[in-house]
Amino acid sequence: MAAVGKTLRSLLGEALGIIADHDFPDQWPTMCQELVSKINTSDMAVTNGILEASSAAFKKFDGAFDNGAQRCRPWPLHTHALFALADSMRYPLAAALADFQEPLVQLLELLTQEIGAAHQDKAALMPRFTVSTPAPSSFAYSHTLSLGRRYRMLRASSTA
Amino acid sequence: MGRWAGVFHSFMSYSNGLLEDPEETMVAGPVENLQTQIMACLALYGEKYDEQFEEQLPQFVEDSVRLRGQPLLTCASPHTPLITVEVAFSSQLRISG
Numbered sequence: 001m002a003a004v005g006k007t008l009r010s011l012l013g014e015a016l017g018i019i020a021d022h023d024f025p026d027q028w029p030t031m032c033q034e035l036v037s038k039i040n041t042s043d044m045a046v047t048n049g050i051l052e053a054s055s056a057a058f059k060k061f062d063g064a065f066d067n068g069a070q071r072c073r074p075w076p077l078h079t080h081a082l083f084a085l086a087d088s089m090r091y092p093l094a095a096a097l098a099d100f101q102e103p104l105v106q107l108l109e110l111l112t113q114e115i116g117a118a119h120q121d122k123a124a125l126m127p128r129f130t131v132s133t134p135a136p137s138s139f140a141y142s143h144t145l146s147l148g149r150r151y152r153m154l155r156a157s158s159t160a
Numbered sequence: 161m162g163r164w165a166g167v168f169h170s171f172m173s174y175s176n177g178l179l180e181d182p183e184e185t186m187v188a189g190p191v192e193n194l195q196t197q198i199m200a201c202l203a204l205y206g207e208k209y210d211e212q213f214e215e216q217l218p219q220f221v222e223d224s225v226r227l228r229g230q231p232l233l234t235c236a237s238p239h240t241p242l243i244t245v246e247v248a249f250s251s252q253l254r255i256s257g
Contacts, residue, residue, distance in 0.1 A: 105163050105164050105167065108164070108167040109163070109167055112167055112170050112171070115174070119176060120178065122178045122179065125176065125178065125179060125190075126179070126190055129179070129190035129191060129193070129194055130190060132171065132194050133190070133193050133194045133197055134197070135197075136168065136194075136197040136198045136200070136201040137197055137200065137201060139164060139201070140201035140204050140205065
Protein backbone atom coordinates (compact mmCIF):
# COMPACT_ATOMS: atom_id res chain seq x y z
CA MET A 1 0.00 0.00 0.00
CA ALA A 2 2.73 2.41 0.96
CA ALA A 3 4.48 2.03 -2.39
CA VAL A 4 1.57 2.96 -4.72
CA GLY A 5 0.74 6.38 -6.17
CA LYS A 6 -0.63 9.28 -4.17
CA THR A 7 -4.28 9.03 -5.29
CA LEU A 8 -4.53 5.30 -4.72
CA ARG A 9 -2.64 5.66 -1.43
CA SER A 10 -5.18 8.19 -0.23
CA LEU A 11 -8.05 5.80 -1.01
CA LEU A 12 -6.25 2.91 0.65
CA GLY A 13 -5.63 5.10 3.69
CA GLU A 14 -9.36 5.74 3.97
CA ALA A 15 -9.99 2.00 3.63
CA LEU A 16 -7.48 1.33 6.39
CA GLY A 17 -9.29 3.86 8.55
CA ILE A 18 -12.62 2.06 8.06
CA ILE A 19 -11.03 -1.30 8.85
CA ALA A 20 -9.33 0.17 11.93
CA ASP A 21 -12.64 1.66 13.03
CA HIS A 22 -14.09 -1.87 13.19
CA ASP A 23 -11.12 -4.07 14.07
CA PHE A 24 -8.66 -1.97 16.06
CA PRO A 25 -7.66 -2.73 18.76
CA ASP A 26 -9.63 -5.89 19.57
CA GLN A 27 -9.37 -7.78 16.29
CA TRP A 28 -6.17 -6.12 15.08
CA PRO A 29 -4.09 -5.31 18.18
CA THR A 30 -0.81 -5.12 16.26
CA MET A 31 -1.91 -2.43 13.79
CA CYS A 32 0.32 0.29 15.27
CA GLN A 33 3.36 -1.99 15.47
CA GLU A 34 2.82 -3.08 11.87
CA LEU A 35 2.59 0.53 10.68
CA VAL A 36 5.67 1.55 12.67
CA SER A 37 7.68 -1.37 11.30
CA LYS A 38 7.28 0.08 7.78
CA ILE A 39 8.63 3.52 8.68
CA ASN A 40 11.97 3.80 6.99
CA THR A 41 13.78 7.07 6.43
CA SER A 42 15.70 5.64 3.47
CA ASP A 43 12.40 5.24 1.59
CA MET A 44 10.49 8.48 1.92
CA ALA A 45 7.58 7.40 -0.33
CA VAL A 46 6.80 4.39 1.85
CA THR A 47 7.09 6.41 5.05
CA ASN A 48 4.84 9.09 3.59
CA GLY A 49 2.27 6.42 2.72
CA ILE A 50 2.37 5.02 6.25
CA LEU A 51 1.86 8.41 7.82
CA GLU A 52 -1.03 9.33 5.51
CA ALA A 53 -2.72 5.99 6.12
CA SER A 54 -2.25 6.14 9.90
CA SER A 55 -3.59 9.68 9.99
CA ALA A 56 -6.75 8.54 8.18
CA ALA A 57 -7.07 5.55 10.50
CA PHE A 58 -6.61 7.45 13.76
CA LYS A 59 -8.91 10.24 12.68
CA LYS A 60 -11.79 7.75 12.81
CA PHE A 61 -11.44 7.63 16.60
CA ASP A 62 -11.44 11.38 17.17
CA GLY A 63 -14.39 12.21 19.38
CA ALA A 64 -15.70 8.65 19.26
CA PHE A 65 -15.83 8.40 23.02
CA ASP A 66 -16.54 12.01 23.82
CA ASN A 67 -19.89 11.64 22.09
CA GLY A 68 -20.59 8.07 23.19
CA ALA A 69 -23.51 8.92 25.40
CA GLN A 70 -25.04 11.14 22.72
CA ARG A 71 -24.75 8.54 19.98
CA CYS A 72 -26.17 5.80 22.17
CA ARG A 73 -29.04 7.85 23.53
CA PRO A 74 -31.81 5.56 22.17
CA TRP A 75 -30.30 2.62 24.05
CA PRO A 76 -31.96 1.82 27.38
CA LEU A 77 -28.63 1.88 29.18
CA HIS A 78 -27.82 3.94 32.22
CA THR A 79 -25.39 6.76 31.41
CA HIS A 80 -22.85 5.44 33.92
CA ALA A 81 -22.68 2.16 32.04
CA LEU A 82 -21.87 4.02 28.82
CA PHE A 83 -19.06 5.94 30.49
CA ALA A 84 -17.71 2.69 31.94
CA LEU A 85 -17.82 1.19 28.44
CA ALA A 86 -15.94 4.18 27.00
CA ASP A 87 -13.44 3.88 29.86
CA SER A 88 -12.76 0.23 29.13
CA MET A 89 -12.28 0.86 25.40
CA ARG A 90 -10.28 4.06 25.57
CA TYR A 91 -7.25 2.90 27.47
CA PRO A 92 -6.40 -0.18 25.37
CA LEU A 93 -6.49 2.16 22.37
CA ALA A 94 -4.32 4.74 24.09
CA ALA A 95 -1.78 2.08 25.07
CA ALA A 96 -1.63 0.75 21.51
CA LEU A 97 -1.19 4.22 20.05
CA ALA A 98 1.62 4.96 22.48
CA ASP A 99 3.57 2.35 20.47
CA PHE A 100 3.15 4.62 17.47
CA GLN A 101 3.89 7.98 19.06
CA GLU A 102 7.47 7.38 20.18
CA PRO A 103 8.78 6.16 16.78
CA LEU A 104 6.95 9.03 15.10
CA VAL A 105 8.61 11.62 17.32
CA GLN A 106 11.97 9.96 16.66
CA LEU A 107 11.29 10.14 12.91
CA LEU A 108 10.40 13.84 13.13
CA GLU A 109 13.50 14.60 15.21
CA LEU A 110 15.66 12.81 12.65
CA LEU A 111 14.01 14.66 9.76
CA THR A 112 14.55 17.96 11.57
CA GLN A 113 18.26 17.21 11.86
CA GLU A 114 18.49 16.15 8.21
CA ILE A 115 16.64 19.26 7.05
CA GLY A 116 19.03 21.40 9.08
CA ALA A 117 22.02 19.65 7.52
CA ALA A 118 20.64 19.93 3.97
CA HIS A 119 19.80 23.63 4.14
CA GLN A 120 21.34 24.36 0.72
CA ASP A 121 20.30 21.12 -0.99
CA LYS A 122 16.82 21.49 -2.50
CA ALA A 123 16.80 17.93 -3.85
CA ALA A 124 17.30 16.59 -0.33
CA LEU A 125 14.92 19.02 1.33
CA MET A 126 11.85 18.45 -0.84
CA PRO A 127 11.19 14.77 0.01
CA ARG A 128 11.85 15.44 3.69
CA PHE A 129 9.19 18.12 3.81
CA THR A 130 6.81 15.96 1.80
CA VAL A 131 7.19 13.04 4.19
CA SER A 132 6.87 15.32 7.21
CA THR A 133 3.59 16.88 6.04
CA PRO A 134 1.14 14.12 7.16
CA ALA A 135 3.08 13.56 10.41
CA PRO A 136 1.45 16.31 12.53
CA SER A 137 -2.04 15.06 11.71
CA SER A 138 -1.05 11.47 12.37
CA PHE A 139 0.54 12.43 15.67
CA ALA A 140 -2.28 14.67 16.82
CA TYR A 141 -4.98 12.11 16.16
CA SER A 142 -2.92 9.43 17.90
CA HIS A 143 -3.08 11.72 20.94
CA THR A 144 -6.82 12.10 20.86
CA LEU A 145 -7.25 8.91 22.85
CA SER A 146 -4.67 9.58 25.52
CA LEU A 147 -5.62 13.13 26.40
CA GLY A 148 -8.87 14.95 26.86
CA ARG A 149 -10.53 17.46 29.08
CA ARG A 150 -13.94 16.33 27.92
CA TYR A 151 -13.16 12.78 28.87
CA ARG A 152 -12.23 13.80 32.43
CA MET A 153 -15.41 15.87 32.62
CA LEU A 154 -17.41 12.83 31.52
CA ARG A 155 -15.74 10.71 34.19
CA ALA A 156 -16.32 13.33 36.85
CA SER A 157 -19.99 13.60 35.94
CA SER A 158 -20.37 9.82 35.84
CA THR A 159 -19.00 9.40 39.37
CA ALA A 160 -20.80 12.38 40.89
CA MET B 161 4.52 16.70 24.98
CA GLY B 162 7.70 18.75 25.12
CA ARG B 163 9.53 16.72 22.47
CA TRP B 164 6.90 16.95 19.74
CA ALA B 165 6.32 20.60 20.59
CA GLY B 166 10.03 21.31 20.05
CA VAL B 167 9.95 19.59 16.67
CA PHE B 168 6.78 21.37 15.58
CA HIS B 169 8.17 24.71 16.72
CA SER B 170 11.37 24.17 14.73
CA PHE B 171 9.27 23.49 11.61
CA MET B 172 7.10 26.53 12.28
CA SER B 173 10.25 28.66 12.55
CA TYR B 174 11.80 27.24 9.39
CA SER B 175 12.41 29.42 6.40
CA ASN B 176 14.45 28.70 3.29
CA GLY B 177 14.47 30.73 0.08
CA LEU B 178 15.30 27.59 -1.90
CA LEU B 179 11.81 26.24 -1.16
CA GLU B 180 9.90 29.45 -1.79
CA ASP B 181 8.67 30.78 -5.10
CA PRO B 182 7.32 34.34 -4.86
CA GLU B 183 5.93 34.01 -8.41
CA GLU B 184 3.79 31.01 -7.52
CA THR B 185 0.14 32.02 -7.14
CA MET B 186 -1.66 28.66 -7.24
CA VAL B 187 0.20 26.03 -5.23
CA ALA B 188 1.55 26.32 -1.69
CA GLY B 189 5.18 25.37 -1.12
CA PRO B 190 6.39 22.37 0.89
CA VAL B 191 7.21 24.41 4.00
CA GLU B 192 3.82 26.09 3.95
CA ASN B 193 2.04 22.76 3.48
CA LEU B 194 3.77 21.38 6.55
CA GLN B 195 3.13 24.52 8.58
CA THR B 196 -0.56 24.32 7.62
CA GLN B 197 -0.75 20.77 8.97
CA ILE B 198 1.03 21.75 12.17
CA MET B 199 -1.19 24.76 12.72
CA ALA B 200 -4.30 22.61 12.16
CA CYS B 201 -3.05 20.26 14.87
CA LEU B 202 -2.37 23.16 17.22
CA ALA B 203 -5.94 24.33 16.69
CA LEU B 204 -7.13 20.81 17.51
CA TYR B 205 -5.04 20.73 20.68
CA GLY B 206 -6.22 24.18 21.67
CA GLU B 207 -9.81 23.09 21.21
CA LYS B 208 -9.66 19.78 23.08
CA TYR B 209 -6.63 19.63 25.32
CA ASP B 210 -5.96 23.15 26.43
CA GLU B 211 -4.80 22.19 29.94
CA GLN B 212 -2.11 19.76 28.75
CA PHE B 213 -1.21 22.16 25.96
CA GLU B 214 -0.79 25.21 28.21
CA GLU B 215 2.94 24.80 28.81
CA GLN B 216 3.74 24.64 25.08
CA LEU B 217 1.34 27.39 24.09
CA PRO B 218 3.58 30.51 24.29
CA GLN B 219 6.05 29.33 21.63
CA PHE B 220 3.22 28.59 19.21
CA VAL B 221 1.55 31.91 19.87
CA GLU B 222 4.85 33.50 18.76
CA ASP B 223 4.77 31.34 15.61
CA SER B 224 1.19 32.38 14.94
CA VAL B 225 1.99 36.07 15.33
CA ARG B 226 5.06 35.74 13.10
CA LEU B 227 3.00 34.05 10.37
CA ARG B 228 0.56 36.96 10.37
CA GLY B 229 3.44 39.35 9.92
CA GLN B 230 4.79 37.66 6.81
CA PRO B 231 4.36 39.88 3.75
CA LEU B 232 3.98 36.84 1.48
CA LEU B 233 1.02 35.58 3.44
CA THR B 234 -1.97 37.21 1.82
CA CYS B 235 -5.58 36.12 1.60
CA ALA B 236 -4.98 34.99 -1.97
CA SER B 237 -4.52 31.36 -2.88
CA PRO B 238 -2.31 29.40 -2.15
CA HIS B 239 -2.01 30.84 1.35
CA THR B 240 -5.69 30.45 2.26
CA PRO B 241 -5.36 27.07 4.05
CA LEU B 242 -2.58 28.31 6.31
CA ILE B 243 -4.45 31.51 7.11
CA THR B 244 -7.61 29.55 7.83
CA VAL B 245 -5.98 27.23 10.37
CA GLU B 246 -4.05 30.09 11.93
CA VAL B 247 -7.33 31.93 12.52
CA ALA B 248 -8.83 28.75 13.99
CA PHE B 249 -5.86 28.46 16.35
CA SER B 250 -6.08 32.12 17.35
CA SER B 251 -9.80 31.84 18.04
CA GLN B 252 -9.07 29.00 20.47
CA LEU B 253 -6.66 31.30 22.32
CA ARG B 254 -9.40 33.85 22.84
CA ILE B 255 -11.79 31.20 24.14
CA SER B 256 -9.16 29.69 26.44
CA GLY B 257 -8.00 33.05 27.66
